[in-house]
């Protein structure tokens with residue numbers, strides 16, 4: 112579904128790469144949390160999958176395609192298989208809930224008949240059946256995020272990327288959004304979510320990939336937001352204590368690490 116081979120991303124003007132030699136695979140249907148401090152490279156990781164940015168080094172395969180070889184003409188077609196949700200919702204303020212969702216389908220040339228069926232279906236799925244004619248400013252934050260999710264999944268993408276989708280929401284609204292993302296994942300969509308929300312990650316017990324300064328330092332099958340142990344990158348030959356200060360235990364304890 113997704114494969115990164117030794118992917119490095121260095122933005123021009125920066126001396127340190129945003130992603131540094133990242134290698135990983137994500138299988139169809141997985142639910143993956145991407146965690147790490149601000150600036151650790153989470154959004155860059157998502158932008159590379161979307162081909163909003165190109166890697167400086169390395170290869171990325173998404174849905175069987177070598178993203179680096181996609182011509183710019185083919186990028187819009189490639190992106191039809193991907194849904195994206197952001198922290199700030201990014202709804203069109205002058206359009207109703209219905210039209211915000213319908214717009215995505217109009218852009219890719221879906222028929223009026225298809226749109227008239229698909230939009231009410233997806234609004235029902237996200238719990239907004241009665242709010243199709245509202246405008247975004249007439250909705251709560253949680254409802255606006257539901258519209259954004261409806262828009263992202265209405266074309267049934269194989270992959271849903273979510274960049275801090277609960278970042279602007281209170282805990283109980285966030286829980287509702289997570290229940291929705293879990294349902295979407297159970298229907299077979301691969302979900303990758305970048306987040307700083309420790310409570311959500313700890314509760315869901317899904318795969319957790321942690322980035323530190325653009326490098327993967329942890330990849331756990333059923334991880335939490337923090338782990339007891341994170342191996343520290345050290346120069347070869349250094350045999351010092353390979354643990355983060357203030358932590359204990361072994362790096363592989365009980366978590367089923369993938370890499």
Ligand SMILES: Nc1ncnc2c1ncn2[C@@H]1O[C@H](COP(=O)(O)OP(=O)(O)OP(=O)(O)O)[C@@H](O)[C@H]1O
Pocket residue numbers: 122123125128129147148149150151152153154155156
């Ligand atoms: N367009 C850009 N041009 C130059 N540098 C960038 C650009 N985008 C990101 N960076 C740099 O790349 C590094 C990683 O940024 P990125 O946005 O991927 O981190 P992040 O983990 O998503 O952070 P946050 O949690 O704050 O969203 C940072 O040092 C950032 O300053």
